[in-house]
Amino acid sequence: MGYVLSSEGFSKALHELGGSYRLYAPVRKEGEGRFTDVDVVRYDFVHEAGEIELSTKSDYAFKEILTPLSETLFFFTEQSVKDADKDTSPVIIFVRSCDLHAVKRLDQIYLANGKAEDWFYRRIRDSVRFALIGCSESCENGFCVSMKTNRADEGYMFSVDEDGGKFYVDVKDDEAAKIFAAHAESSQPVTARYVTENDTDVNVPENVPNSIYKSDIWDEYTQRCINCGRCNFVCPTCTCYTMQDVYYTDNGRVGERRRVGASCMVDGYTNVAGGGQYRKTNGERMRFKVLHKVWDFRRRFGYDMCVGCGRCDDVCPEYISFANCVNKLDAAIKEAGNDE
Amino acid sequence: MMSNPYVPFPSEIMKVIPHTKKEYTFRMKFTGDVKPGQFFEVSIPKFGEAPISVSGIGSDFVELTIRRVGRVTDEVFEHYEGQSLLLRGPYGNGFDVSLYEDGEVLVVAGGTGVSPVRGVISALAAMPDAKDKHVIVGFRSPGDMLFHDDLRDWAEKLDLILTVDGAPEGYTGNIGLVTKFIPGVKLRYVEHAQAVVVGPPAMMRFSIMELLKRGFRERNIWVSQERKMCCGLGKCGHCRIGKNYVCLDGPVFNYTESKDMID
Numbered sequence: 001m002g003y004v005l006s007s008e009g010f011s012k013a014l015h016e017l018g019g020s021y022r023l024y025a026p027v028r029k030e031g032e033g034r035f036t037d038v039d040v041v042r043y044d045f046v047h048e049a050g051e052i053e054l055s056t057k058s059d060y061a062f063k064e065i066l067t068p069l070s071e072t073l074f075f076f077t078e079q080s081v082k083d084a085d086k087d088t089s090p091v092i093i094f095v096r097s098c099d100l101h102a103v104k105r106l107d108q109i110y111l112a113n114g115k116a117e118d119w120f121y122r123r124i125r126d127s128v129r130f131a132l133i134g135c136s137e138s139c140e141n142g143f144c145v146s147m148k149t150n151r152a153d154e155g156y157m158f159s160v161d162e163d164g165g166k167f168y169v170d171v172k173d174d175e176a177a178k179i180f181a182a183h184a185e186s187s188q189p190v191t192a193r194y195v196t197e198n199d200t201d202v203n204v205p206e207n208v209p210n211s212i213y214k215s216d217i218w219d220e221y222t223q224r225c226i227n228c229g230r231c232n233f234v235c236p237t238c239t240c241y242t243m244q245d246v247y248y249t250d251n252g253r254v255g256e257r258r259r260v261g262a263s264c265m266v267d268g269y270t271n272v273a274g275g276g277q278y279r280k281t282n283g284e285r286m287r288f289k290v291l292h293k294v295w296d297f298r299r300r301f302g303y304d305m306c307v308g309c310g311r312c313d314d315v316c317p318e319y320i321s322f323a324n325c326v327n328k329l330d331a332a333i334k335e336a337g338n339d340e
Numbered sequence: 341m342m343s344n345p346y347v348p349f350p351s352e353i354m355k356v357i358p359h360t361k362k363e364y365t366f367r368m369k370f371t372g373d374v375k376p377g378q379f380f381e382v383s384i385p386k387f388g389e390a391p392i393s394v395s396g397i398g399s400d401f402v403e404l405t406i407r408r409v410g411r412v413t414d415e416v417f418e419h420y421e422g423q424s425l426l427l428r429g430p431y432g433n434g435f436d437v438s439l440y441e442d443g444e445v446l447v448v449a450g451g452t453g454v455s456p457v458r459g460v461i462s463a464l465a466a467m468p469d470a471k472d473k474h475v476i477v478g479f480r481s482p483g484d485m486l487f488h489d490d491l492r493d494w495a496e497k498l499d500l501i502l503t504v505d506g507a508p509e510g511y512t513g514n515i516g517l518v519t520k521f522i523p524g525v526k527l528r529y530v531e532h533a534q535a536v537v538v539g540p541p542a543m544m545r546f547s548i549m550e551l552l553k554r555g556f557r558e559r560n561i562w563v564s565q566e567r568k569m570c571c572g573l574g575k576c577g578h579c580r581i582g583k584n585y586v587c588l589d590g591p592v593f594n595y596t597e598s599k600d601m602i603d
Binding site for chain 2: 073074076081083109110113114116118119120121210213214239240241242243244245246247252254255256257259262264269270271272273274275276278279284288291292296297299300
């Protein structure tokens with residue numbers, strides 16, 4: 001079911017939806033970016049349609065509601081252990097196609113890797129639904145077409161595209177359809193907009209030989225990368241975390257167990273008891289990350305982890321491009337193949 | 341809703357067995373299926389969790405041999421018999437001891453790497469053809485030796501080569517890395533013999549090279565990997581190597597698989 005709404009109609013519809021759902025959407029935070037007078041677009045709860053940033057890709061991914069950077073799991077007092085409370089009231093997350101595809105990757109790890117589901121992820125995941133923000137043009141650095149994540153045909157309640165002051169929605173949920181219909185100017189078939197080409201094309205290698213793990217293509221990243229881990233923290237598909245216990249009284253009797261986002265680029269990720277560390281150089285860490293996104297994950301689950309959102313390239317302070325790295329990887333594999 | 345696998349259960353410390361100043365074995369009350377090579381997350385609320393491999397198994401207990409090297413393990417050492425620790429697990433695949441029942445076996449273990457294979461070695465010692473089971477155990481120095489009672493017992497029942505990397509003047513036992521002793525092990529059918537290698541990464545790498553040189557088949561070599569798992573459930577990511585998660589697919593791997601696992 002598709003509807004066309006005026007700006008006012010769309011606002012009213014979202015306001016009504018907001019009665020049953022929390023709305024979690026990209027919001028432009030003016031002047032809160034990494035540099036002076038630079039904005040940042042990141043996720044937050046909104047109450048009005050006007051608060052949602054529909055035209056620009058968010059700098060940080062939606063995943064923070066599902067896998068917060070720091071999430072308290074348990075509280076410890078004396079001998080008792082208590083699960084941390086969580087707001088699990090229904091929520092609609094506004095995402096673009098790449099991010100909607102990323103949800104599948106998060107689910108894969110947290111719900112379907114190994115026998116046990118992640119209890120804390122499941123608890124919030126069940127209360128989450130999605131709204132798809134259409135893309136009228138490619139974002140900078142995105143390569144969703146190469147990753148085949150440029151289009152989402154399912155998995156959302158409704159889509160939203162703004163064009164010439166009108167809002168076009170494709171609604172897949174009966175309850176939402178009633179609300180949109182009540183505020184619509186007209187009803188017509190709507191397809192969420194999607195891009196068919198990006199400025200950046202990435203050649204994902206079909207097969208990665210073991211020899212590439214020891215290739216010198218990774219060495220440049222040992223020089224260039226400063227292992228800040230920003231690429232991991234903005235990535236919609238990175239799921240790693242570290243357990244962290246803290247106590248906050250002098251007698252040490254009260255405290256909590258948290259999990260905090262972990263980065264495979266940052267020091268400490270592979271530390272083991274007694275001081276051992278498995279990947280010391282940044283080049284090795286880059287290799288570990290890049291191959292996970294375009295090879296190792298696929299070897300385990302049958303599809304690539306990377307969704308081509310390009311946020312890692314946007315955020316890197318050293319101007320390292322993941323997309324370039326994958327292209328170099330592909331070229332190195334082809335070159336090695338030709339030599340044989 | 342399903343039960344929460346992150347919630348640990350309390351387990352009583354039945355016995356504490358000191359080996360060295362830094363390494364104690366904690367005998368913890370536990371009934372349930374568990375195999376040598378598997379591990380538990382040992383939890384001290386407000387301090388954290390640490391993955392510790394099972395070093396011994398009894399009808400109503402598991403033994404965890406813990407080295408005092410960090411925030412959690414320091415705190416574990418402040419616990420005594422009669423008190424309890426919180427555990428979750430067991431996790432991981434563990435060793436399939438039935439593979440080693442018939443024929444010749446060579447276990448090469450170094451340092452705390454002896455812990456995860458202690459159950460395997462004890463099982464070998466109890467087998468009728470224990471004389472065909474060969475074990476090379478290496479420690480850094482005589483003062484770093486673990487499981488003294490077991491070492492005596494194993495020496496009686498199977499072919500045990502105990503060595504230290506270095507020792508003070510006057511030490512009469514073997515001195516040298518474990519790899520030095522692999523060529524001398526008496527094997528009749530090396531192409532059928534099974535091997536188990538556990539220890540620090542460099543020791544495992546060089547031991548496997550020696551085993552292959554001796555003619556061991558790749559498919560007959562088993563290794564156990566050590567990583568710092570935060571979850572044990574395949575979520576936290578710390579133990580992933582390539583497509584494998586050490587906590588789910590390991591820690592025990594066949595060499596045909598592990599040789600292609602590059603950190």
